[in-house]
Amino acid sequence: MQGEALTSTTDLDPADFYTGIVAELYRPLRAFSPEPGPYAAFIKEAGGPALELGCGDGDPLLELCRRGLEVDGVDSSADMLDRLGRRAREYGVRATVFHQRMESLKLSRRYRAIFLAGPTFTLLPDDDAALASLRGIRAHLAEDGTALVPLFVPTLTRLEEIGRVRTAVGPDGAELRVSVLAEERDEAARTQTALLRYERHHGEDHSVEERPWILHWYSRSDFQALAAAAGLVVTAVTDAHGAPAPASASDLNFRLKAAA
Numbered sequence: 376m377q378g379e380a381l382t383s384t385t386d387l388d389p390a391d392f393y394t395g396i397v398a399e400l401y402r403p404l405r406a407f408s409p410e411p412g413p414y415a416a417f418i419k420e421a422g423g424p425a426l427e428l429g430c431g432d433g434d435p436l437l438e439l440c441r442r443g444l445e446v447d448g449v450d451s452s453a454d455m456l457d458r459l460g461r462r463a464r465e466y467g468v469r470a471t472v473f474h475q476r477m478e479s480l481k482l483s484r485r486y487r488a489i490f491l492a493g494p495t496f497t498l499l500p501d502d503d504a505a506l507a508s509l510r511g512i513r514a515h516l517a518e519d520g521t522a523l524v525p526l527f528v529p530t531l532t533r534l535e536e537i538g539r540v541r542t543a544v545g546p547d548g549a550e551l552r553v554s555v556l557a558e559e560r561d562e563a564a565r566t567q568t569a570l571l572r573y574e575r576h577h578g579e580d581h582s583v584e585e586r587p588w589i590l591h592w593y594s595r596s597d598f599q600a601l602a603a604a605a606g607l608v609v610t611a612v613t614d615a616h617g618a619p620a621p622a623s624a625s626d627l628n629f630r631l632k633a634a635a
């Protein structure tokens with residue numbers, strides 16, 4: 376363990392992490408924004424309609440819709456979906472989104488392309504949630520459909536970064552802050568938990584919340600076995616540039632199809 380004792384001020388289900396103050400601070404403070412290009416290329420190759428799991432407040436879903444692709448979205452956070460709805464109106468695009476968890480997916484149509492943009496799948500806290508999600512993907516894939524699941528193996532935050540505050544200014548002028556207070560890693564459970572502190576300061580408003588952020592990772596063979604148990608076969612494992620991924624790669628894009 377690094378940093379202070381890992382206790383949070385809330386007891387949240389991992390699927391509810393991106394709610395409240397986190398949904399508000401997510402966009403201004405995020406470290407990573409998925410480029411729409413690779414997902415547009417994936418949908419063109421796999422065919423539509425497409426479904427983004429963990430679409431959050433709309434990146435890359437809204438840009439893909441703006442480009443004329445038919446992409447629905449699913450997210451477990453109503454707060455993130457509210458933000459997506461507001462951004463869709465500003466963008467002038469229509470998007471159909473569903474407030475559901477990917478581990479209990481229940482939609483009325485099937486998709487030729489199902490994808491996560493970035494390694495959102497690692498937010499599922501354990502293999503049971505992963506298997507349930509893969510079964511949901513299988514059930515919603517069209518006969519010739521393809522799923523794209525990016526995965527990565529997280530590394531521990533460097534010791535000198537623990538407690539370091541990242542700041543941004545919100546649209547209303549509020550000072551927004553996020554920092555990692557502590558982190559622990561369980562190699563056997565393939566789980567890393569960071570205690571994150573979110574702050575919003577504006578006039579008399581000083582909102583502070585500490586939440587555990589859980590990442591659960593997979594070896595290539597672990598993921599392949601879960602996919603097989605869900606009735607899916609891995610058809611390709613590529614790196615960020617679409618080239619076959621070497622055995623040592625820790626960032627992997629899995630393509631999956633329904634097993635025969």
Ligand SMILES: C[S@@+](CC[C@H](N)C(=O)[O-])C[C@H]1O[C@@H](n2cnc3c(N)ncnc32)[C@H](O)[C@@H]1O
Pocket residue numbers: 389390391393407408409428429430431432433434435449450451452455475476477478492493495498499
């Ligand atoms: C890192 S954000 C990415 C959002 C968006 N794709 C982006 O890059 O801006 C991850 C999203 O996955 C959603 N999420 C986390 N666990 C989920 C689950 N079990 N089912 C559905 N969505 C989930 C969160 O609510 C959050 O909006």
